[in-house]
Amino acid sequence: MAREFGVQTRNTARLLTIVLLAGVWLCLAEDPPGPKILRPMNRSSLAPGPLVLIARTAGKAEFRLDGKAVPGAQPAPNVLFAAVTVASGPHEVVLVTAAGEEKIGFFAGPKPPEGFAPFRIHPPGAGCETCHAVKQGAWAFKQAGASASCFGCHDPKPFTEIHSHNAEVLQECQLCHSPHGGTARLFLKMSKELACKQCHG
Numbered sequence: 001m002a003r004e005f006g007v008q009t010r011n012t013a014r015l016l017t018i019v020l021l022a023g024v025w026l027c028l029a030e031d032p033p034g035p036k037i038l039r040p041m042n043r044s045s046l047a048p049g050p051l052v053l054i055a056r057t058a059g060k061a062e063f064r065l066d067g068k069a070v071p072g073a074q075p076a077p078n079v080l081f082a083a084v085t086v087a088s089g090p091h092e093v094v095l096v097t098a099a100g101e102e103k104i105g106f107f108a109g110p111k112p113p114e115g116f117a118p119f120r121i122h123p124p125g126a127g128c129e130t131c132h133a134v135k136q137g138a139w140a141f142k143q144a145g146a147s148a149s150c151f152g153c154h155d156p157k158p159f160t161e162i163h164s165h166n167a168e169v170l171q172e173c174q175l176c177h178s179p180h181g182g183t184a185r186l187f188l189k190m191s192k193e194l195a196c197k198q199c200h201g
Contacts, residue, residue, distance in 0.1 A: 044119035045112035
């Protein structure tokens with residue numbers, strides 16, 4: 001009986017930790033819900049050539065690249081992507097939705113202006129359908145949660161060498177990492193210290 005109570009207590013503690021992490025993520029001011037350009041990031045630099053723009057939208061939406069409308073596809077509600085080719089130099093992407101506009105600036109080519117950081121695409125060479133599918137009319141992870149999708153490519157063995165908690169506790173990788181790419185090491189949305197302090201004060 002005492003052993004069963006101990007297992008039940010551990011399971012309850014794990015569930016509470018997961019719920020807490022999800023609540024913390026929703027409270028982070030860095031990435032509020034609503035329309036947002038996910039790729040590329042503002043003040044980022046990348047190579048000229050082919051680029052896929054990705055955005056979370058609110059209903060019907062369109063991209064404008066350097067003032068010109070770009071044909072896009074909406075594979076599911078509130079998702080927009082477009083394949084473009086960018087020349088060397090500065091560029092502006094505008095996401096236009098009924099809720100308003102979001103603008104980002106990026107630079108293609110060598111010698112970007114000061115303050116622009118290299119953007120690395122993630123996952124490299126993979127399409128949206130690698131991780132996502134339409135489920136019940138909404139764009140969602142194919143697998144049950146983010147970590148199941150992430151571990152489809154990433155080896156779970158070194159997880160505990162890098163993270164203070166095991167993968168069972170930290171199930172939602174996107175709470176701390178940007179899954180579509182980023183400019184920070186390991187695609188972190190925040191410093192490791194700040195990530196830990198969200199739960200541990």
